[in-house]
Amino acid sequence: MSYLIQAKDLCVNRHKKNILENVFVEVKKKDFITIIGPNGAGKSVLLECLMGSFQPDSGEIKKRENLSVGYIPQNFNPESSMPISVKRFLTLKRKSTPKELIDISKETNISEILEKNLSNLSGGELQKVLLARSLLNEPELLILDEPAQNLDIKNQLNFYNLLTRIYQKRELSILMVSHDLHMVMSSTRQVICLYHHVCCSGEPQTVAKDPEFISLFGNDMAKMMSVYQHTHNHSHQEDSQ
Amino acid sequence: MTEAFMIRAIIAGVGVAIIAGAIGCFVVWRKMAYFGDSLAHSALLGVALGLVMGISTNLGTIIICSIFAVTLIWLQQKKILATDTLLGILAHSALSVGMVTLSLLERSVDLHSYLFGDILAVTPTEIYYILFGGLIVLIFLYFNWSSFVLMTIDEKLAKAEGINIVLNQLQIMLLMTIVVAVSFKIVGLLLITSLLIIPAATARQLAHSPEIMAVVSSLLAVFSVIIGIYSSLHLDTPSGPSIVVASTLIFIMMSIFSLLIKRH
Numbered sequence: 001m002s003y004l005i006q007a008k009d010l011c012v013n014r015h016k017k018n019i020l021e022n023v024f025v026e027v028k029k030k031d032f033i034t035i036i037g038p039n040g041a042g043k044s045v046l047l048e049c050l051m052g053s054f055q056p057d058s059g060e061i062k063k064r065e066n067l068s069v070g071y072i073p074q075n076f077n078p079e080s081s082m083p084i085s086v087k088r089f090l091t092l093k094r095k096s097t098p099k100e101l102i103d104i105s106k107e108t109n110i111s112e113i114l115e116k117n118l119s120n121l122s123g124g125e126l127q128k129v130l131l132a133r134s135l136l137n138e139p140e141l142l143i144l145d146e147p148a149q150n151l152d153i154k155n156q157l158n159f160y161n162l163l164t165r166i167y168q169k170r171e172l173s174i175l176m177v178s179h180d181l182h183m184v185m186s187s188t189r190q191v192i193c194l195y196h197h198v199c200c201s202g203e204p205q206t207v208a209k210d211p212e213f214i215s216l217f218g219n220d221m222a223k224m225m226s227v228y229q230h231t232h233n234h235s236h237q238e239d240s241q
Numbered sequence: 242m243t244e245a246f247m248i249r250a251i252i253a254g255v256g257v258a259i260i261a262g263a264i265g266c267f268v269v270w271r272k273m274a275y276f277g278d279s280l281a282h283s284a285l286l287g288v289a290l291g292l293v294m295g296i297s298t299n300l301g302t303i304i305i306c307s308i309f310a311v312t313l314i315w316l317q318q319k320k321i322l323a324t325d326t327l328l329g330i331l332a333h334s335a336l337s338v339g340m341v342t343l344s345l346l347e348r349s350v351d352l353h354s355y356l357f358g359d360i361l362a363v364t365p366t367e368i369y370y371i372l373f374g375g376l377i378v379l380i381f382l383y384f385n386w387s388s389f390v391l392m393t394i395d396e397k398l399a400k401a402e403g404i405n406i407v408l409n410q411l412q413i414m415l416l417m418t419i420v421v422a423v424s425f426k427i428v429g430l431l432l433i434t435s436l437l438i439i440p441a442a443t444a445r446q447l448a449h450s451p452e453i454m455a456v457v458s459s460l461l462a463v464f465s466v467i468i469g470i471y472s473s474l475h476l477d478t479p480s481g482p483s484i485v486v487a488s489t490l491i492f493i494m495m496s497i498f499s500l501l502i503k504r505h
Contacts, residue, residue: 051401078395083451084390084394084450092391
């Protein structure tokens with residue numbers, strides 16, 4: 001089995017509308033895949049199907065045996081009436097040694113906020129805590145649903161840098177839904193453009209040229225992508241001179 | 242002060258306070274105050290059922306409140322109406338059917354004691370219900386604590402980690418059902434929610450972890466119940482409102498206290 005998880009011919013209907021149509025997704029070892037697509041394209045449903053928390057109407061999902069998956073949800077907003085420290089939250093329903101906790105806190109830069117109350121954290125801190133919690137399970141696959149959605153540019157950058165660093169250091173695969181296209185284009189190896197069906201997929205630059213991508217994201221986005229392509233082409237031209 | 246009815250009242254009151262304080266934390270965290278109120282309203286139908294069928298009113302209440310909770314979850318899944326609308330319909334129709342049934346009964350019923358509690362008239366059978374029900378609540382809380390807490394922090398995260406949300410939600414609701422069924426004789430149907438939320442809200446200001454909040458909440462509830470019972474006895478006031486007044490006073494004092502501490 002060459003893949004960690006594979007979804008084939010996935011179909012989901014809700015209220016007589018097709019949310020997902022014959023979707024195929026495959027995550028292999030060391031993959032870094034980003035799913036992009038407009039609102040309501042079925043991205044979150046796809047992730048839920050892959051994690052087994054949503055039953056698709058048809059299609060098949062195959063997982064490698066004992067695959068451990070870490071998940072970072074969209075819009076994480078802990079209930080403020082519950083007093084709970086970051087440390088307690090990290091170890092809730094987790095069997096981790098104090099050393100693992102210390103190591104992972106260092107890895108995700110949250111050592112200083114371990115004693116803080118979870119509901120007092122900033123958006124950027126919360127995302128790092130969620131990342132730390134998912135890493136405590138030593139996941140082979142990390143699934144993230146718009147992890148940097150509510151962060152400002154600086155924190156977005158920090159978060160993606162951290163994620164990239166963890167991806168490079170550890171033996172894990174990443175499947176992520178993201179709207180931050182500039183991030184996607186610069187850090188991801190593979191992009192899947194989803195609009196109920198898989199419109200196109202492949203390397204970021206290939207996807208950016210795809211007519212379906214341009215029709216979904218508009219000319220502005222295509223122009224933005226061309227900036228990335230330009231630098232890319234540019235360096236090639238210099239090489240050839 | 243060691244008369245039998247007094248000892249019964251204290252045992253019953255402390256038993257109810259311990260479980261109400263702990264479950265009350267989930268009521269506060271999960272914003273279920275309106276649900277608790279509705280559950281308590283529907284309990285009157287349970288009382289009527291118990292009297293009509295000749296079974297214990299506690300058992301009647303457990304049956305009706307469980308049906309209430311299951312129906313609510315089932316309707317919630319359908320997503321046709323908002324939860325508070327559903328609660329309003331279910332609670333008030335159950336209350337009204339209960340009232341109509343009670344008024345049709347041949348024998349006279351002391352409605353006042355059901356609505357506002359009469360802890361000094363607690364019978365030994367009711368104490369068994371409290372102790373047995375309380376034990377069930379504490380066992381469930383102990384074994385499902387981290388699942389309940391994680392689900393309360395974020396449902397999506399809990400779901401992704403393999404926790405069955407609907408099942409756990411139902412469990413919390415059924416535990417609340419037990420609390421309502423065994424405690425309406427103590428504080429009264431109309432005031433059960435306050436015994437659930439006031440000690441928990443007070444404990445929120447003192448605690449730094451969910452476990453400590455639950456323990457402190459239980460202790461505060463016990464404290465309120467004991468003050469309430471004694472003032473009820475000495476001032477001849479209804480027991481339910483006396484307990485609630487006591488817990489409210491503690492809440493106010495703690496609020497002022499923690500405000501002052503934050504200033505300095």
